[in-house]
Amino acid sequence: MIGKIIQPELEAFIANRNFAGLQSVFKEMLVPDIAEVIRDILPNDRAVLFRLLPKQTAMETFAYLDVPTQRALLRDLAQNEVITLLNDMPPDDRTALLEELPGTIARDLIGQLSPDERRVAQGLLGYPEESIGRLMTPDYLAVGPTMTVGAVIDNLRLHGRDSETFDVIYVVDPRGILQDDLRLREVLLAAPGATVGSLLDGKVASLNVNDDREAAIQMFHHYDRVALPVIDDDGILIGIVTIDDALAVAEAETTEDIHKFGGLEAIDTPYQSTPVLTLVWKRAGWLVILFIGEMLTATAMGYFENEIARAVVLALFVPLIISSGGNSGSQAATLIIRAMALQEITLSDWWRVMRRELLSGVVLGAILGGIGFMRIALWSAFSPIYGEHWFLVACTVSFSLIGVVTWGTLSGSMLPFILKSFGADPAASSAPFVATLVDVTGLVIYFTVASIVLAGTLL
């Protein structure tokens, strides 16, 4: 809202490099909006502008920046400024930054942190990549069940400023084992003299520190929480994951799935800041694999070369037929991959899905077959383009379309199941992958149908 009102003023200040003006505008702005300005400004002005921010705002803004901008800024700041920023950063955001830095630089920076923060940073980076441990922060509030509500609130007043999310308070037993979580509102609504223990219902959802980070996304979706506690294998509370980090992970995972489905390796840096050659490299891999697979079409076509020589008209419909198989296959694969990602269908549903898709494939094939027949009949009514045997050619094309679309639909829907049952990612059954698979078999179907229908006439 504020953004819209001050936008023109802001742009003028940036254009004129009026840093004093910018400083005064920043006072009125929310941290995420300041972060956006810092991100979008010319790289040369970034450090100058950043140094104008009050200390607390600078720290919060830095934590909000995306990792590439953080890295760029670190390069432009003095060593002591960098260390101050890293000491003050929320530990989970700091992990996200450190894991993207080259190993030697990260080690050097960690070595210069304060002893407490160094211990925290090393602990978090000790968890496996893409694990819950890498997402969590140890800044949370835990209390024992014998504490009174009044004491908890006094405690909050004392320590609350340190904890990233104290809308939720965790209850642990004397060994540190997680017992329950309490929303701040529950505490506030209780009588000050009541003990924490009297508020517990013993129901708590938690994440295991070693689980894959995808588990966090599913838990947040399922339980509608803004933070989830993280426990180790003994049930001891060791941190929390907040929903903003889960959202960022969810976005990255979706990008990965979409890239895979589009037939390229997942690219985890923004398009504009990825060097062209990296992009080419990530695309070349799958493109070459698909190309080599697609070479089988040349082999298959070679096998039917004599048929083509005798009836050139057959060649005319090759692209139409194989693309129809590819399109119906990529539709089916899309439906199944997305339904699997949303956990609407599981591996055990394969048989139900197969029956549905078989039916769908036949109906869709019949629709396209009908249209294809009419097209050939219509053209033949006005021109000799498809020859005297146009009726048989039309039958060949129609029957082939039914077969190819049914086969494409079945392949597209079953491939995600096959990949998943081998432990691979179903999203790897990309549209181009399915299309390639169906192209080769589609040709075989087409020329086989042709050799039956046209035997004795054209062939």
Added chain:
Amino acid sequence: MIGKIIQPELEAFIANRNFAGLQSVFKEMLVPDIAEVIRDILPNDRAVLFRLLPKQTAMETFAYLDVPTQRALLRDLAQNEVITLLNDMPPDDRTALLEELPGTIARDLIGQLSPDERRVAQGLLGYPEESIGRLMTPDYLAVGPTMTVGAVIDNLRLHGRDSETFDVIYVVDPRGILQDDLRLREVLLAAPGATVGSLLDGKVASLNVNDDREAAIQMFHHYDRVALPVIDDDGILIGIVTIDDALAVAEAETTEDIHKFGGLEAIDTPYQSTPVLTLVWKRAGWLVILFIGEMLTATAMGYFENEIARAVVLALFVPLIISSGGNSGSQAATLIIRAMALQEITLSDWWRVMRRELLSGVVLGAILGGIGFMRIALWSAFSPIYGEHWFLVACTVSFSLIGVVTWGTLSGSMLPFILKSFGADPAASSAPFVATLVDVTGLVIYFTVASIVLAGTLL
């Protein structure tokens, strides 16, 4: 966590239809887990089981269920039970349910709500479909700036139970215009005698009630909030949107984008519960459009029929060449569509993107062209399959691949820009759509290259 321990017990109770046992297990379970059991149980047992839940749990569980299960349950419950549930539901969840019910049923149910809830329900349903208004709830806490912190906390104790999220408190002036938001923790950490006004910084992010619901997702991502206030055009606070609803919308929008990209109309019901014929219908539309577009390949091939008759070897590489164009096009479209969705690139970047993709296309085309050349050379060393002019054929295929892949990459990357500049959804430049576009032009490129390279020899 609890889920795993009691799973076998739970399954046994369900298998034996031991409802008393289930009732005792439900006491230990979190509401989202109970909702999952209710969703997955046999439809005939659903109402029986649901009636066993204590009133408060039943209400919360119902609000957690997905809309199809809610509808199924409503059919099985008595009219007075239905009305009680609807009266007690959070207004935002109720809107989501009512907008999915047939108009006459929804009107009938709304008519039977209590006068207060009826006014709320009618108000929310009065906002346009897919608007912020449809997502919001009027259950929030607003206070004036002159109130003391102590009075706010007393107020919370009194009214807090009604509001969906009072982790955030909103501050409004006497006309009801939104001034600021305060996190509960800020209030708690302040001295009880301080006024609310002294805590304000005047910075607040808000949604407009008439905005598209996609705006809410972007705001939640940008501002890392768990709830955002909703204002009308006069700046008056009229509701809040909570992050769980924004997450649900984000998931639905992603599904829509993925379906579009896979070349079918968006399907907003789960795969398993969508009737097969609905699925066929949603797929047939695009499949037929693509098929009709792809018919141009038959026209193009017909135009080159004489060339094919003279050099049948040309036909053998048709699938290989057009599919390479389609694959590189779908890679490029995927990258650009996702980067647009993440707002990494905007319309004004088209020129920068075009230069990058032109370079990528040429490099990728050269890689595939090189492999294609080697393949033909290798096969020709051991067999006469590609004839005496195999070298010229190899050149034709290689040059065509460079042209087709470059063209595919350019089309795939520019199509999302073209669609977006016409106000259409860039995700509609689906993999099959790009492939179809590139197939037709790819054939023209191939046969044109052939007529130049092979002139005087094969043609």
